[in-house]
Amino acid sequence: MRDLDETDVHILQLLSDDARRPFSDISEAVGLSAPAVSDRIDRLREEGIIRRFTLDLDQSKLAGGTPVLVRLHVVPEHVDTVRNSLREADAVEHLFVSVDGEVTFHARFDDGTIRHALDEFVDFSLVREYDVQLVESAEWTPTVNGTEFALECAECGNSVTSEGESARIGGTLYHFCCSSCLGRFEDRYDRLEAGANTVDS
Known part of the structure; x- marks a missing residue:
């Protein structure tokens, strides 16, 4: 690779x-x-x-409600639940989860309905406390400087380094941290495919 x-x-x-x-x-x-x-x-x-090519809209030029920054101090075991709920919300534009489980997001809500809008997609029984701030301006300038490949092994989930291997299996490209993981993955794939062919026969 x-x-x-x-x-x-x-x-x-x-x-x-x-x-x-x-x-x-x-x-x-x-x-x-x-x-x-x-x-x-x-x-x-x-x-x-x-992953995809997308638009970078200047929301300030569009009618779109009040921009807010919301910080949620989530009960640790429910961070994934809250994150997944926010990910599905149309109003949420940027979503961040810190290592200590704090969930922060930037969203736009219609004037005067911020608490009501939050109630629609945040289960507050999973949140210890929260803070809402009005946003004066927001900029999003992603950079690719200093980045490296950070692929996960399809077999064990470890990081794939330059010494890893890649293989096209069943028409899909997979990445592996070592030849052992590649071998295990191929063996399991072959067994599953053989079982599927037996069922189809």
Whole structure:
């Protein structure tokens, strides 16, 4: 498996500035042909580094309610439940969970309905305390500087380093931290596929 190199990082920086940038512009900036840039972007998508191309809307130019920053001090065993509930809420624009289990999110609510809106997607029996602040302005400037590949092994969940292995199994690309994990995964896949074929026969 190849490491994320400087060209990959440069491509990611260009796409983070403008996700609709033509391949011809990117190729000129990084010194590769447009088909080579396309291949690299396809690989970055396949490996899950690029998940989707999206819009960066300036909400201040749109009618959209009051921007707030909400901090929830969640009962530790319920952090995942609260996070999943917030992830589904249309009003929530950014969501963060700290290592100590504090859940913070940026959202927009209609004027005067903040507590009511929170009640719709936060179960306050799972929250110790909370704080709501009005947001004057917000900026979101993700960066790819200083990043490295951080893939998880499909077999054991450990981080995959440059010494790991990748394999296409059943049409899907998987990453493994070592050849042992790759072997175990392939064996299990083969057994499951053989069992499925037996049932179909």
